[in-house]
Amino acid sequence: MKKIICSFLMFFISFALLAAVSPSERNALIQLHKSTHGKEWRVKWDLNAPISTWYGVKLQDDKVVGLDLSDNNLVGKLPKEITQLVYLQKLNLFKNEISGNIPFMIGDLKLLKMLNLAFNKLSGKIPASIINSTALQTVELYMNQLTGELPAEIGQLNQLQKLSLFNNEIEGQIPSSLYNLRALKTLLLSSNKFSGKLSNEIANLNKLENLSLFENNMEGQVPASLEKLTNLKELNISYNKFTGSVSENLAKLDALNMTMINENGVAANLKVNLNINIAVAEE
Template structure:
C-alpha cells in the first residue's frame, strides 16, 4: 500500500503531538506530597493575593514559577510576587528542588529548619523579606548549594559554623540583618566563593579567617559592622579582587593591605584615606566620603523600616 506524502505529513504531525502530550502529562504528575507542599505555601502566604496567583484546580505544571522535570518540582521562582505570610515546614517535601527563589516579598516568621533537608538545592534566595530568627545551624549540610542570599531580613544570632561545609558556595550574601559574633574560621573552606557580602550587621571581633585561601573571591563587602584589630589577612594574595568595602568598622591596622593587586580592582572603600586614594586614584576624597555617607544612611533607613 502506497502512502501519499500528504498522509505521511499528517501521521508525522499526529505522532509528534502525541509525544508532546505524553511528555507534558508525565511532567505534570508530581507526587501528592509535593502538590501538598506547594498548596501549603499558597495557603500560608495569601496565594489569592499574589501578583500571579495559582488556579489550584489545574495541574501544577501550569502554575506560575513552578518548573517540573522527571515528575518532580526542580525550581520555584516566586520573587516579587506579593507573598505575605510564613514558609511552611512542608517545604521539605520538595525533595528534588534545585532553585528556591522567594525574594522581594513580604515573608515573615522564621526560616523552617526543614529547609536543610532539601539536599539537591543549589540556589536559595530569600532576600528583601521580613524573616527573623536564626539561620539554621545545619545550613552547611546543603552540600550542593551554590548561592545563599538572605540580605535585608531580620536574622539574628551568629553565622553557623557549618557554613564551611557548603563547599560549592559561590555567592554568600547575608548583608543588612542583625547577625553578631565573628566570621567562623570554617569560611576558609569555601574555596569556590566568588562573592562574600556581610554589610550592615553587628558582627564583631578580630577577623581570624585567612581570606587568601578564597582564591576565586572577587567581591568582599564587610562594611558597617564592628570588626576590630587588623584588616583581613590574605587579601593581597587575591588576583581577582574587583570590589572591596571595609569602611564603618574599627580596624586599627591596614598594613597588610598595602600591596593589593590592582589589575582587576575597581572599587575600594575603607576608613583609611591614603588607601582609598591609592586604590581609587580617579575618585576624589569628597566623593568617597559622600559615597560612604550615602551607604550608611541607606543602611540606617533599611534597619528602621525592618524594626518598625
C-alpha cells in the same frame, strides 16, 4: 455509550495530569499557597489545574525542581512542608512580605543549588541544618531581620559561590570554617553586627571577587594576606574598627577598585593613597 467513554477518558487524563507530581510535593505547594495568602498573589494559581500550569513552578520528570515566586506579593510565613520539595534545585522568593523563621529543616533540600529569600521580613537564626544542602552554589538572604550567629559549620557548603547576607542583624565572629569555602566568589556581610578579627585565612578564598564587610563591629589589623586575593575586584571594609595601614602590595591587584572611609568621613582610593588609616567608625 461513546459519550460515556469519552467522558471517562477525559476524567482519567485530567486525574493523571493532576497526580503526576507526588502527593507530598503537591501538599507542600498547597501549604505554601495557603500560608502566604495565595488568593492575594499578583499571579495566582488555579489549584484545580495541573501543577505544570502553576506560575513559577518548574517540573522535570514530574518532580518539582524549581520554584520562582519572586515579587509576587507572598505575605505570611514559610510552611515547614516546603522542605518536602526534596527535588528542588532552585527556590526564589525574593522581594515579598514573608515573615517568621526560615524552616528549621531547610537542609532537607539536599539538591538545592540556589536559595534566594532576600528582601523579605524573615527573622530568627539561619538554621544550622542549611549545611546539609551541600549542593548550594548561591545563598541570598539579604535585607531581612535575621539574628544570631552564622552556623559554625558553614564551611561544609564547599560548592558555594555567592553568600549575600547584608542588611540583617547577624552577630558574632565569622566562623573559621567559612575560610574553607574555596569556590566563593562573592561574600557580602555588610550592615550586620559581626565582630572579632578578619583572619589571615581569608587568603584561602582565592577565587573571591567581591568582599564587603561594610558597617560591622570588626576590629584588629587588616590582614596582609588580602594581597593574595588576585581575583579581587571590590573590597569594602569601611565603618568598622580596623586599625593600621593597608599593605601596599594590594596596589598590585590590577582589578581591585577599593574605597575606604576613615574616621573623618574622607574617602580615598587605594591606588592614590596607600597610607590611609582605616580606624573607621571609632568612638
